Amino acid sequence: MISAAKKMYTPSPIAFVIPKGFPAPPTNIFAKNKLTEEGFQLGKKLFYDARLSKDGEVSCASCHQQFAGFATYDHDLSHGVNNSFSKRNAPALINLAWMKEWHWDGGINHLENQPLSPLSAPNEMGEKLDTVLIKIKADTDYSHLFLKAFGDANITTERMLKAMTQFTGSLVSANSKYDKVKRGEATFILPEEKGYEIFKANCNSCHKEPLFTDNSFRNNGITLNRFGDVGRQAITQDKTDSLKFKVPTLRNIALTLPYLHDGRMQSLDNVINHYTSLDTSIINLDPLLKKKILLSDKEKKQLTLFLYTLTDTSFTKNKRYAP
């Protein structure tokens, strides 16, 4: 009888599909966290549940909005509980399974650990981990979902984080116009084609195809902000890492405005102009930026049109990722 009851709650495995043309992820983030439909659904419920925050107003999805490529649309800084502001721009949750370190400074060494940071930060969700678990345990919906996902209703930190990872690690964007062109299903119009050439000549070393990031940490010549945020240096304690931040993906870039780690640049024009007018004598500037990038106004427009082809509406409108 017991084994029969258990069988009813054997979760259904799902495959993590690597899109055509994508490299294999550097590590298999699901190696010790078997991806299942029930685990994914539980992770999604947790992702959209504002009750996990201290004041019940902020969920993961508050700052990671699907229509904005899971970044925060039109906000330089994220809003936390009690009208607080975080000190960084919410990064887009796109193709996280291909990363080795997460956050702008790479302080997160495993995707499963990531939710601990926004859950507990006083200027984000502001809640204590033990209280988060008490809230989840008090909800019988969750007991049922944990039972379905893990075979018994035991609710632990580890299971909660693993379920969240099943959701966030599954957020894959690989069906933009660019991808369709690569697969021979669409063609660029002429300005997009020209923009792609400009991209390959000037941007591709850091924003490397097909992920449009090499996931490295680089100093792109921006000044220290009002929070004194030195980025990667705070993690490594290495002065040569001063003002290095993670190279963000350019996928869905038209939707993830504003830009940079503190959202200081409102538009793609601002960002492109930053690179074309960069003072190449800045100390610690990334060596790849020492060579001046010179673009005419027309070329900047073409580059922008190419970047628009990285928008993937089948990702931003995918019902599977929606609450």
Added chain:
Amino acid sequence: MNKFIFFIGVIAFSNSAFAQKKKTYCTVVFETIVNGKKIVLNDSNYTNAFNEKYTVSKLKFYVSNIHLINPTNNKIKKTVYLIDASKTNTIKVSSSNNKIKGISFLLGVDSLDNCSGAQSGALDPLNDMFWTWNNGYIMFKLEGKSGSSKADNNRIEHHIGGYKGANKTMRKIFLPIAENYFKKNNIITIQLNLDSYWKGINQLQIAETAVITTPGGLAKKAADNFEGMFLIKE
């Protein structure tokens, strides 16, 4: 020749019989002491080598890779334990025989466990020993108060962690055990003497370093004192 083979046979037989018969368990007990007495949290004022008075409100540290060293080489026990000065800390470890010459363990959590994602038990982030902003475990946590502290509210906050490269803070501890150490029961009592934390290879004055909460040079300096803190209670 016949005699020789017979002789080997006897040895092999007696060895295996010995191993089976003498398969034994040791209980490893961790105690924390300071100024010659057991540490009582939030209680007495203690004094360090620099004549700085302080109280202890929290003292927790990780112990892993426990190894009872004997002639037949016991396996290293991979389990990670969180030792808490507010609790009784006993760990049962098996040994293939009782000829134990020493014990070694890792103070802290090895680098693999520092980057393996969500974990349970001693490594559950609920234990408040995990850094959420710069991932990794706090290997050793000491909190308290001291009039010598220049930090906010006279606090002492030593969260010693870091598992990468030159800034790693886990330390292997080896303690020899005398031949006549074991009496009736197989208990090994290991004491952490907090006096040696403030003054060991390095000097940690509360007036100068009341707060250490990130990996880096200061944390490493503190970790270099770990080895000298431990001794076997006679």
